[in-house]
Amino acid sequence: MRPLRYSINVTLDGCCHHEAGLPPDDESMRYWTAQMARADALLFGRVAYEMMESAWRKPSTGTWPDWVTAWQMPFAETIDGAKKYVVSSTLDRVDWNAELLRGELEKSVRRLKEEPGDGLWVGGVTLPLALADLGLIDEYEFLVQPVLAGHGPTLLAGLRERIQLELVDRQAFRSGAVAMRYRPTRAVA
Template identity: 70%
Template structure:
């Protein structure tokens, strides 16, 4: 069975707004490695559209946006090439190597997990909450940034029951960020 992994950047005060984390070459390399461990990515509509807008390779020109540093290119290439499943009740169609995941979320994700391969990756905030409720996430990674922002969305707001986790890995970065990996206690 393929494991479903979740990874997200979060500040010390719990904010998971993507614009509030700090990023550098080392953290981008780590994110690239995380994505490369997955056979497919599972996104909700918001995360899919945000990632597509930022990281879809330009089809005709091949020219990267001015803001994109050269060290970001491996991440862009990895996410651009990855198979994607999009959970959405509002999108009519998707492309960018993606397909819509419709119907019963638990059954659909369980079916994906049953397929052979290295694993699946989920990103975002709302979809992982639903998957945690269903007990489908096999590994959680929180990349904790040494920053306080005092606002923003937090993770797992509204979770109906606690999920006890055990620490299975820790990695420190030069920026002071720490990646903490957990598995659910079963």
């Protein structure tokens, strides 16, 4: 069974808005590239999919825009080429190596997890909350930024039940950020 990993940047006060942390640097981009490359496919809700597509889809010209620097290129190439699944009740179609997941969320994600492979990666805010409530996340990965945002959406706000986690890995960055990976201590589906 493929594990489902939830990964996100978060500030010290729990804000998980993509603009609330520090701008990415070469070290964090290498980290996220490696983590994303461990997955057979990426799982997004509509908002995260559209945000990532607008930033990281290679233009039809075949040339990356000037703002994509050399140290961002491995991340850009990895996310652009990755298989993606999109959970949405409002989109009629997706592309960018993506497939819409239709039907009941729990059943659809369980089906994906049962396929052979190394794992699935999910990012974003709303979809991971629903997956956590269903007990479908096998690993939580937070890149904690040394910032206090003081506003914005917070990590897993509205979670129905507390989830006890155990630390399985930690990595400090030159920027002061710390990546921490956790697994639920209770059995997950």
